[in-house]
Amino acid sequence: MSRPVAEQADERLDQAVGTLYATFARFELGPVAGCPHCVGEDDQREIRRAPLRELTGEDLDHYAFKAISTWGDADDLRHFLPRLLELAAHGDLPVDVATVVGKLRLARWSRWPPDQRDAIEAFAGAWWRRTLTIFPAPDDAATVLRAIGQAIDDLSPFLSAWLDPPTELAARHLAAFVDELAHSIRRRPTGPVLPGWWHDQPAQLLTWLARPAVRNTVENAFFDASSAPIAAEMSAAADQLAWLPPPGP
Known part of the structure; x- marks a missing residue:
């Protein structure tokens, strides 16, 4: 970056x-x-x-x-x-x-006044954008997004920002998130797929991860990787994306 x-x-x-x-x-x-x-x-x-x-x-x-x-x-x-x-x-x-x-x-x-809600939402967006420009960050993208999700139900603006632009640092956060998710599924095969998220956010996240644009970002990051270890991260993430379960109803 x-x-x-x-x-x-x-x-x-x-x-x-x-x-x-x-x-x-x-x-x-x-x-x-x-x-x-x-x-x-x-x-x-x-x-x-x-x-x-x-x-x-x-x-x-x-x-x-x-x-x-x-x-x-x-x-x-x-x-x-x-x-x-x-x-x-x-x-x-x-x-x-x-x-x-x-x-x-x-x-x-x-229920707070609009100026207070607007200030919080602007902070959340800025915090998220900054996280994606640092790797490793003070807290990784999964941790920050999970935190934001405690207050904001609709994560779609943040998910869209993850690929805009599709940088290597953002892709590394994405690969780490996919790895965390894959391990969570292995540990809880019959339980919640994404513990710690709010309402329908697990389905929202899985729907987003199933988009071709996400896989394309990971694959492009593999080919454009600046080092062999980063290419390995992307390769593993691409494999893990392929077997993630589809979103629930």
Whole structure:
């Protein structure tokens, strides 16, 4: 991937993060009520240790795990959300990113005002695009897409972006995802094919993976591979794509 494309992805992510901070700035930090059995005084001090933009993943990891369920409400989440998502996008939050993004569904973010929803969706798109320009990334494409899927049901815009443009780095993420999926199917031959995804997303993913464009991307990446190990990744992915099960009804 050319350096300008990666730089553009970084810039777009920075802009999306800036929009998050601007959009949610109205939610100032007040008392954040928590379950006394789950949240202690030390935990409360950690989330107030520094200004929002200076809080670290270690400062926020306990809150990120407990938010909404046993610590704070939707407005509290909106205060911390820009920093939580910024840290998640850079791999600086110890909590699993799917857990963090999943708090949005618990907070019923789909009912939030349009400017707040737009800021979150723009961030998700920028985070995804940036992920596809880095390999290895702070979190691989499968992990980021699974996280995004905790809040956004329709993954088709993100799947389309995976092949636009069909770069070697994006293809390597795709090969890794196919490998992960193949191993998941082998481990759970009679159970869910894609555990950890939401509603009909497994069928959506399998339908997309069955498209000729996906196989063509992998095959072209094999022929254009910049090294023998990368060609081997693509060869294995092409073989695995050939026996993936069709999407369910």
